[in-house]
Amino acid sequence: MQPNSQSDAIERLRAVERNISVAIPSSGDENQQVTLVAVSKTFAAEDIQPILKAGHRVFGENRVQEAAGKWPLLRNQYENIQLHLIGPLQTNKTAAAVEMFDCIETLDRPKLAKSISAELQKTNKVISLFIQVNTGNEPQKAGISVEGLPAFLDFCQGELSLNISGLMCIPPRMEPPEKHFKLLAALANAHDLENLSMGMSADYQQAVKCGATHVRVGSAIFGAR
Ligand SMILES: *Cc1c(COP(=O)(O)O)cnc(C)c1O
Numbered sequence: 001m002q003p004n005s006q007s008d009a010i011e012r013l014r015a016v017e018r019n020i021s022v023a024i025p026s027s028g029d030e031n032q033q034v035t036l037v038a039v040s041k042t043f044a045a046e047d048i049q050p051i052l053k054a055g056h057r058v059f060g061e062n063r064v065q066e067a068a069g070k071w072p073l074l075r076n077q078y079e080n081i082q083l084h085l086i087g088p089l090q091t092n093k094t095a096a097a098v099e100m101f102d103c104i105e106t107l108d109r110p111k112l113a114k115s116i117s118a119e120l121q122k123t124n125k126v127i128s129l130f131i132q133v134n135t136g137n138e139p140q141k142a143g144i145s146v147e148g149l150p151a152f153l154d155f156c157q158g159e160l161s162l163n164i165s166g167l168m169c170i171p172p173r174m175e176p177p178e179k180h181f182k183l184l185a186a187l188a189n190a191h192d193l194e195n196l197s198m199g200m201s202a203d204y205q206q207a208v209k210c211g212a213t214h215v216r217v218g219s220a221i222f223g224a225r
Pocket of ligand 1: 062201202
């Protein structure tokens, strides 16, 4: 990123924040709190710096290894950083993910739940966990199926005593996202889960209107990848 595009990034961050506040009243919940997860994947530490300097603290990365290459240093420079894992997690990276992230949004299968649970017990760490739901039933996409969610949730909360904060989805690319946002909101409501991570650069305002508590916005802040 060039120096002048750094101030552009801050302006874009502020614009996204404004758009979120504008969308909140349409959700029907005036107390709705929306956390902006600034998705910094593929961007270097020097591109993230200005956003940190501007006071933003919540970021999303989709790969454990990439995050390990830039965030330990940034954490030394800035306090209270909250890092969310928003990409698929392999169980052989669970330990690294639990060490690095404050929130894992992509819990989607029993084997991973067991692995995270074991790691949390071993380290005594507390992180928040979202279950990713494959609301479009896309075979290539990660996430537990809508039908599989109740049993998986039972397993996580009952058998493993995991504290599940909410649900996350990535709607199919070619479909209007609202249907998926509403489905995810209905599922969270049915299972008494507080948080909803949904909405990206193209559709975060719609997601907020449907009740999102977390939006994951990358290119609208950092620019095209
Ligand atoms: C990359 C990514 C985003 C951000 O996408 P933008 O369109 O750049 O806002 C959000 N969520 C997930 C899971 C992603 O992988």
